[in-house]
Amino acid sequence: NAGVTQTPKFRVLKTGQSMTLLCAQDMNHEYMYWYRQDPGMGLRLIHYSVGEGTTAKGEVPDGYNVSRLKKQNFLLGLESAAPSQTSVYFCASRTGGASNYGYTFGSGTRLTVV
Amino acid sequence: GENVEQHPSTLSVQEGDSAVIKCTYSDSASNYFPWYKQELGKGPQLIIDIRSNVGEKKDQRIAVTLNKTAKHFSLHITETQPEDSAVYFCAASIAQAGTALIFGKGTTLSVSS
Numbered sequence: 310n311a312g313v314t315q316t317p318k319f320r321v322l323k324t325g326q327s328m329t330l331l332c333a334q335d336m337n338h339e340y341m342y343w344y345r346q347d348p349g350m351g352l353r354l355i356h357y358s359v360g361e362g363t364t365a366k367g368e369v370p371d372g373y374n375v376s377r378l379k380k381q382n383f384l385l386g387l388e389s390a391a392p393s394q395t396s397v398y399f400c401a402s403r404t405g406g407a408s409n410y411g412y413t414f415g416s417g418t419r420l421t422v423v
Numbered sequence: 424g425e426n427v428e429q430h431p432s433t434l435s436v437q438e439g440d441s442a443v444i445k446c447t448y449s450d451s452a453s454n455y456f457p458w459y460k461q462e463l464g465k466g467p468q469l470i471i472d473i474r475s476n477v478g479e480k481k482d483q484r485i486a487v488t489l490n491k492t493a494k495h496f497s498l499h500i501t502e503t504q505p506e507d508s509a510v511y512f513c514a515a516s517i518a519q520a521g522t523a524l525i526f527g528k529g530t531t532l533s534v535s536s
Contacts, residue, residue, distance in 0.1 A: 313466075342523050342524075344526075349432075349528060350528060351429075351512060351526045351527055351528035351529050352467070352512065352526040353526075354523050354524075354525065357523045367523060368424075368525070399466055399467070401466075410455050410457070410472070410516070410518040411457060411469040411472060412457075412459075412467075412469065412524065413469075414459075414466030414467050414468070415466050416464075416465055416466045417465075417466055
């Protein structure tokens with residue numbers, strides 16, 4: 310099993326450019342999440358999805374959009390990148406069942422906006 | 424919404440000593456409390472978790488305790504080893520409601536030999 314795969318691993322953007330981060334999981338998980346990690350700030354929730362076709366806002370959603378058109382994929386979009394969006398982005402997923410609430414994380418995407 | 428506070432932000436111990444990291448949460452409805460370990464350049468990995476109907480859980484050298492009345496939970500690592508050096512995150516959520524985990528800001532643990 311690949312688990313949770315994030316692409317790309319690294320990216321440098323110029324202010325105002327757009328990009329999409331892809332998260333793919335092969336565990337048939339219902340729930341998927343996007344977090345950003347900044348020094349001293351821990352992991353902050355951007356958006357999440359409780360199933361195909363559904364999305365919801367997290368703690369820091371401004372400047373980001375998401376889509377979950379297929380159960381296995383969760384896309385995070387930046388329409389007009391800003392330097393404040395320089396961060397490491399982590400995707401995570403978990404089963405929808407009651408037996409296991411633990412997340413499986415991807416290895417992250419390091420984004421720099423100049 | 425939920426708010427999770429984590430202390431200390433950094434912790435240095437000698438190999439073989441014990442390490443304790445503490446977290447408090449604000450939402451009394453939260454009922455799921457995991458701990459994650461993050462090594463440099465990698466994503467966080469679940470190391471242990473506890474649900475609100477349990478006061479303590481152990482797995483070899485690590486244990487977690489939960490005090491629902493005081494709304495705090497702690498991670499205990501005994502007989503620390505250099506490979507325990509990492510960033511540790513606590514988190515909380517209302518699991519059955521499908522709400523997402525809210526994380527503390529992390530503790531950088533350094534174990535020196």
